[in-house]
Amino acid sequence: MTVDSRIIYGSWNLEEPTTPTRSRLFCLEPIGLGTAYVESLTGYVARLSETHYVETGMLILTQIGPLMKEGYTFDGRAGGIDKLYGRYTRAFNGASNWTSALISALEHLTLRHDLKFLSVLPWVEVIPLRYLLRPSRAWCPVCYQEWKDAGKQIYEPLLWFFDAIKICSNHHYPLCTKCPYCQKENRPLDWYSRPGYCSKCKEWLGTNQNSIQTDLGEPLKSDLNWQLWASENIGSLLATAPSLVCSPSKATISMAIAAYVEGTSEGNVSSFANKVGIEDQQIHRHIKGKTFPSLKTLLQLCKHLEVTLLKFLTEEPTVEDLARASARLPQLKNSTKRESFVIRHNQSSIELALKEALLENPPPSVTELSKRLGYASSGPLYYHASSLSYALAEKHLDYERVRRFEKMRSILESTLQKEECPPPSMQDVARQEGFSVQLLTTTFPELSRAISDRHKEYRQMLKTVRIEKLRQEVKEVAFQLNKQGIEPTRTNVSNCLSKPKSIVMQAAIEALQEVRHQLGWEG
Incomplete structure (x- = not known):
């Protein structure tokens, strides 16, 4: 073959192609992000386990647990997930340190960066966590059955975990909290957690709407409008979370309440408190920032003021908002209690x-x-x-x-x-x-990493000492048994150890193999 020197031939690109980082677990996309029915964090864990065809408890102990708790290593399923979290599984969908730790672990394993929106974490500054979420699962059996019949993915909406939500806003049916088969409640995360199924008896929780009694009863009937309004407003918070530029601050609530007190009741806290049905001392504490209203109180306040919860938490009240609230609130006479202040300054002096x-x-x-x-x-x-x-x-x-x-x-x-x-x-x-x-x-990553690394080194040193001590104990027991004419098998050695179950550890197995080989029990 002749080569024409006048032609420039293309060359091979010898640079090594860049390979994207692979995730340890499937990069499973959360359901309903940016909607009122966004998936819950605990439901995501259960669905992730289902996708991997492994029990939820096993996935937690082997993959998630070591990233959440310093010094933890998987040593068998005995004790279940309680040995890691105890009763704190109820806190995972909220905004606690446990929530942050679980999100961090899951994002590390899945390489996703949107899992905090499956919890209340984006609203932690303005919504107190006390009595915010249920301690156990709640579900609408009709929703489950409709999703299954339509071939849709079964999942657990975060909205169902809010304690204020008692009714499914789609079917106007009370949310269930006990399995109809075993009559037991389900924790947010359990060993056999699976969306749509009881974690105790493993039965399907869905039911056709025609086969259930849809009568809400008088208490819930009278409360239906309130429930639908609460669902809509809480759902708006969950839907808006991914698009928040910055998290709302607690000062926003104090400022908003103060503005409404002034705009609707001429600064008379007692009068305002009477109109909205909240104790005046409570209103005083909220304005001063000493305490912050619970979600139930916020919903009650917003309902009286005819403003959405989302707007109340994220925007300054406008003149129109104040005028509308003033017209809506009952025009009660001022409280007989003397106010602790009077207007002493005009607008120019205040400015x-x-x-x-x-x-x-x-x-x-x-x-x-x-x-x-x-x-x-x-x-x-x-x-x-x-x-x-x-x-x-x-x-x-x-x-x-x-x-x-x-x-x-x-x-x-x-x-x-x-x-x-x-x-x-x-x-x-x-x-x-x-x-x-x-x-x-997040504020000081390098300093925090240095502290964590030093602690990990210390833990590793303790682990090394512990392993060496175990190896030495295994060898001593094996030699002693051999001296007595007893074969140092794993069972015989474990019976003589201070912690018999430690024989299953890799260090103990290797030490036993070494001494058996040394004593001639193995070739």
Whole structure:
């Protein structure tokens, strides 16, 4: 073959092609992301197990558990998932440290980055977790049966776990909490958890609508409109979570309540409390940021004010919102209790005070400035100078963020400098200082990693010592049995060990094989 020197021939690309990272478990897509019926986190774990054709408990103990709990290694199924989580499986769909740990483990195993939206985590700042979720599963049997008949994927919506939701908004049928076959409740996660099936007796939980009694009973009938409204509003939060630019802050609630008190009741907290059916002391505490309303209270408040829960938590109330709420609320006479403040300033003086406060360093909170001006709440400031009040609140919040940031850095640095034995884990540090592990690790990843690595090294050292001690014990027992004329089999050796079950560990097996070979029991 002749080669024409005038022709430029293409060359082979000898660069090694890049191979995408492979996930340990299937990169299973969550169902219903961005909708009111988004899948729950515990339901996702059960569905992931089903996809891998393995029991949920086994998947948790062998794959998820080691990533959630420092120092844990799989040592058999005895004790089930209780030995890892105990009663804390009920917290997985919420926004606790357990939730963050489970999400982190699952994202590591599946390489997905959208699993936090299967929990209440995006709304943790504005919705208290107490009495928020059920401690056990709840389901609509008609939904299950319809999905199965239509060939759809069976899953567990997060909406069903909210304690405030008692009725299926699609079929107006009460949610079930006990299996109709064994009459037992199901925990959110159990060894045999499977979407649509009882984790106790493994029976199918779906039922055809024609075969069940659809009469809700008088209590639920009268409550139906409220239930549908609550489902719609909670569902809106779940649907909006993936598109949130930033998580709402607790200050938003205090500001909103203060604005509504001023706009609908002329700053009279007692009058406002009477109109919405909430204790005035409770309203005072919410405005000052000392406590925050539960989901049930938020829903009750929004229903009275004719505003959606989503808007209440994410947007400033407009003049139209205040006017509509004022017209809707019953025009009650002012409470006979004397208010602890009266209007002492006009709009211009309030604006001037806010402008001066914005120049202070450190900046005061709106609540602190309100007290200086003689108000019992910050409502008048938000009503007369909304923009300046929000600006001061944001500046104070920024200052508190920086102060908290420096405090966290100082804690982590001092932890690394101390020569503690045993060295604390990140969970220990977070628990002692009152921060969440997720907050510390995301804010200071390098410092957190250094603390975790030091703790892991210590745990590894303990493990090495423990293994060597086990090997030595196995050998000593084997030699002793051989001396007595008894063959050192696994059963005979295990009966003489301080912890008989440890004979199944790889180190013990290898040590026994070595000594048997040494004694001539094996060729």
